[in-house]
Amino acid sequence: MIKERPSGVDAEATVGPSWVADAALGIAFAAALAYAVLSPFAGEAPSVALHHLAHGAIMVVAGAVGIRIARRVPPTAGDGQDAHPGGSRPLVLAVLAEAAAIALMAFDAGSWLDRHPALHLAMHLTLMALTFAAAVWGERYRRGAGTLVTAMMAAMAAIAATGFGAG
Amino acid sequence: MATQPVTVPAPVRRSWALTPRSVVSICLSTSFVLIYVLGMVGGIMRANQAAVVHLPLDTFYSLLTLHGTGMIALVTLAMAAGLWYAVHDILDLRPRVLMVGFALFCLGIVLVLVATLVGGFAAGWTFLYPLPFVNTTWPAWATLAFLLGVLAVGLGFSIYCMDILTAVVGRYGGLLRGLGLDALIPALGRPGQEVAPPPVIAATMVGIDGAIGTLAGAVILIALLAHYVNPAFPIDALWAKNVTYFFGHIIANLDIYLAAGTIYAYLPTYAGREWKTNGVLALSWVGSLVFVLTAYGHHLYMDFVQPPALQFLGESTSYLASVPPAVVTIFGAVLLVYRSGIRWHVGSVLLYAGLVGWAVGGTAAELDASIPFNFVLHNTLWVVAHFHTYLLGGAFLFAIAFASHFAGEREAMSGWARAGLWLLLGGITLFLASFYVSGLEGVPRREAIQPAPGPVLSLYATAAVAVLLAGLTLVLLDVWHRARRSRAFPEEAA
Numbered sequence: 322m323i324k325e326r327p328s329g330v331d332a333e334a335t336v337g338p339s340w341v342a343d344a345a346l347g348i349a350f351a352a353a354l355a356y357a358v359l360s361p362f363a364g365e366a367p368s369v370a371l372h373h374l375a376h377g378a379i380m381v382v383a384g385a386v387g388i389r390i391a392r393r394v395p396p397t398a399g400d401g402q403d404a405h406p407g408g409s410r411p412l413v414l415a416v417l418a419e420a421a422a423i424a425l426m427a428f429d430a431g432s433w434l435d436r437h438p439a440l441h442l443a444m445h446l447t448l449m450a451l452t453f454a455a456a457v458w459g460e461r462y463r464r465g466a467g468t469l470v471t472a473m474m475a476a477m478a479a480i481a482a483t484g485f486g487a488g
Numbered sequence: 489m490a491t492q493p494v495t496v497p498a499p500v501r502r503s504w505a506l507t508p509r510s511v512v513s514i515c516l517s518t519s520f521v522l523i524y525v526l527g528m529v530g531g532i533m534r535a536n537q538a539a540v541v542h543l544p545l546d547t548f549y550s551l552l553t554l555h556g557t558g559m560i561a562l563v564t565l566a567m568a569a570g571l572w573y574a575v576h577d578i579l580d581l582r583p584r585v586l587m588v589g590f591a592l593f594c595l596g597i598v599l600v601l602v603a604t605l606v607g608g609f610a611a612g613w614t615f616l617y618p619l620p621f622v623n624t625t626w627p628a629w630a631t632l633a634f635l636l637g638v639l640a641v642g643l644g645f646s647i648y649c650m651d652i653l654t655a656v657v658g659r660y661g662g663l664l665r666g667l668g669l670d671a672l673i674p675a676l677g678r679p680g681q682e683v684a685p686p687p688v689i690a691a692t693m694v695g696i697d698g699a700i701g702t703l704a705g706a707v708i709l710i711a712l713l714a715h716y717v718n719p720a721f722p723i724d725a726l727w728a729k730n731v732t733y734f735f736g737h738i739i740a741n742l743d744i745y746l747a748a749g750t751i752y753a754y755l756p757t758y759a760g761r762e763w764k765t766n767g768v769l770a771l772s773w774v775g776s777l778v779f780v781l782t783a784y785g786h787h788l789y790m791d792f793v794q795p796p797a798l799q800f801l802g803e804s805t806s807y808l809a810s811v812p813p814a815v816v817t818i819f820g821a822v823l824l825v826y827r828s829g830i831r832w833h834v835g836s837v838l839l840y841a842g843l844v845g846w847a848v849g850g851t852a853a854e855l856d857a858s859i860p861f862n863f864v865l866h867n868t869l870w871v872v873a874h875f876h877t878y879l880l881g882g883a884f885l886f887a888i889a890f891a892s893h894f895a896g897e898r899e900a901m902s903g904w905a906r907a908g909l910w911l912l913l914g915g916i917t918l919f920l921a922s923f924y925v926s927g928l929e930g931v932p933r934r935e936a937i938q939p940a941p942g943p944v945l946s947l948y949a950t951a952a953v954a955v956l957l958a959g960l961t962l963v964l965l966d967v968w969h970r971a972r973r974s975r976a977f978p979e980e981a982a
Contacts, residue, residue, distance in 0.1 A: 415650070
C-alpha cells in the first residue's frame with residue numbers, strides 16, 4: 322500500500338493567503354530590520370541580557386518570515402523526506418545554521434563591536450539571514466521543523482541572555 | 489552407480505545498504521567496541537588507585553577525562569540507536585539522518601581521543617571554566633580539539649533530537665500529542681487518531697530535553713571557544729558552571745530515558761503483555777521532562793553565591809525526578825513481568841537487571857541530592873557510585889539487552905551466555921559496592937592517589953572490572969554470534 326505523504330506545501334496558504342497575518346509579519350519584519358540596522362549606531366549599549374533577548378526577537382521574526390515563505394513554495398528535488406524519502410540535507414543545514422548563529426554570538430561581547438558598528442550591523446543581518454535560512458531548510462525537510470528550529474534559536478538567545486559574554 | 493552430489497544451501501550474502509538495521513548495527517558495534525576499550529581504561533585507573541600500576545598524574549587525569557566524556561557519549565549513542573529503532577517505523581524516521589548524527593558522534597569522539605591521548609587534555613569531562621585555560625599541563629590545541637569534539641557530539645545529538653521532534657509533529661500534529669497528553673486530556677486528541685504509544689512518548693521527551701540541553705551545551709562551548717581565541721572574552725564562572733551542568737546533567741540523565749523507551753518497546757515482547765499509554769503514564773513523562781531540565785542544581789550546593797531559589801529548585805526537583813520513573817516505569821515493568829510467564833533470555837534478563845540498577849542508582853542519587861547527606865557525601869566516590877549504577881548497571885545493560893533482542897533470540901539461551909550474565913552482573917555488583925563503601929568512608933572522587941581505605945577498596949574494584957569484562961566478552965560474543973547467524977540465515981531467524 323502506498324503511504325500518502327503531505328505535499329510540503331501549505332494548501333490553505335496557497336489557496337487563500339491570510340493578508341492580515343502577512344501584513345503583521347511584514348510590519349514585524351520592518352521593525353526587526355530597523356532595530357538590526359539602527360541599534361549598532363545608537364549611543365548607549367543595552368545590557369548583555371537585553372542585547373541577547375533583542376537578538377532573539379529579531380531572529381524569531383526572520384524565522385517566521387522563512388516559514389511563511391517556505392510553506393508557499395512547492396518542494397524541489399533537493400528537499401527532505403516529505404518530497405523525497407531519505408533526504409537529510411535540509412535538516413543538517415538547518416542545524417548547522419543554528420550552530421553558526423550560536424558561533425556568531427561569540428563576537429557579541431566586550432567593546433569590540435561597539436567600536437565597529439558597521440560590523441555589528443553585519444552581524445545582526447547575518448543572524449537574521451541564518452535564522453531565515455534555518456527556518457526555510459527546516460520547513461523543506463518536514464512541515465513544522467522550521468517552527469522548531471526557530472524556537473530553538475530563540476531559546477539559544479534566551480540561554481545566552483543569562484550571562485553569555487558578561488564578565 | 490553414480491552418487492548424486494549433495495547440495496548444501498549457501499548462506500545468504502547481502503550487499504551493504506543504508507537500511508535501518510545496518511545503521512543501527514553500525515551504531516551499536518561502534519559503541520560496544522569503544523565502551524569495552526574505555527572499560528579497560530577504567531580498570532587501569534582503578535588499578536592505579538589501588539597502587540597496582542603507577543601512571544603519571546597527568547596521564548591519569550587525561551584518562552579520567554577520556555573515560556568520562558567517552559562513556560557518556562557512547563552509551564548515549566547506543567541507546568539513541570535503540571530507541572530510534574523502536575520508533576522508526578511509527579514515526580517514519582530515515583536511516584540517513586541517524587547516519588549523519590552517528591558521523592558527527594564519531595568525529596567528536598575522535599577529537600576527544602586526540603585531545604586526551606595525544607594532547608593530554610585533562611580538565612575532566614565537565615571542562616569547568618577556568619580549568620581548561622589555567623595552569624594547564626597540555627598544549628592549547630588540545631583544549632581546542634576537546635571543545636570541538638564535545639561540540640560535534642552535541643551537534644550529532646541535536647540532529648537526532650530535531651529529527652525525532654519533527655517526525656512527531658508530522659505524525660501526531662504536535663508535541664503535546666507526541667507526549668501522549670491526549671490520553672489525559674481527551675479534548676487534545678484528533679478524531680480517528682490513536683494515542684502515541686509509550687516508546688514515542690519517551691522519544692518525544694528525549695527530543696525536547698535533548699534539543700534544549702544540546703543548545704545550552706553549544707552556548708557554553710562557543711563561549712569557551714571565544715575565550716580560547718580571545719582570552720579577554722569575559723566568562724562569569726558561576727554562569728559557566730550553571731550552563732555546563734545544565735547541559736551535562738541533561739545528557740547524562742537522558743541516557744536512562746532513552747533506555748526507558750526501549751523498555752516500553754521490548755519488555756512486553758518477552759512478557760507477552762501490552763504496555764499501553766494512559767493518562768498517568770503521559771503525566772509522568774511530562775513530569776520527567778520538566779524535572780530533568782531543573783534538577784541539575786544539586787551540582788551547585790557548595791556554590792554559596794548561587795541564588796537560594798535555584799538551590800531550592802535543585803533539591804526539590806531532584807526528589808520529584810525520581811517519582812515518575814519509580815512509580816510508572818519501574819513499578820509498571822515489575823507488574824508487567826509479574827506472573828506473566830516471561831521468556832528469560834539475555835535481553836529480558838538484562839532489561840530486568842537494568843531496572844534494578846536504575847532504582848538503586850536513583851536512590852543513591854536522591855540521598856546525595858539531600859543537603860544533610862550531601863555535607864558528608866559531596867565529591868566523594870559515592871557520587872561516582874550512583875552514576876555508575878544507573879549508567880553501567882542501568883543504561884548500559886539496557887543497551888546490551890536491546891542488542892541481544894536486535895540480534896535475534898529464537899533459540900534458547902546458550903551456556904556461554906548464561907555464564908557471561910552471571911560474571912557480568914556479579915562483576916558490576918562488586919565493582920559498584922567498592923565505590924559505595926569508599927564514598928561512605930569519605931574517599932574523594934577524581935583523585936589518582938587516594939587516602940585509606942581507598943587503595944584496598946580500589947583493589948577489589950580492579951578485580952571486579954576483570955570479572956565484569958570477562959562476562960561482557962562472553963555476552964557480546966554470544967550476541968555477535970546470533971547476529972551473524974540471523975544475517976546469514978534470515979529465514980531461520982525470522
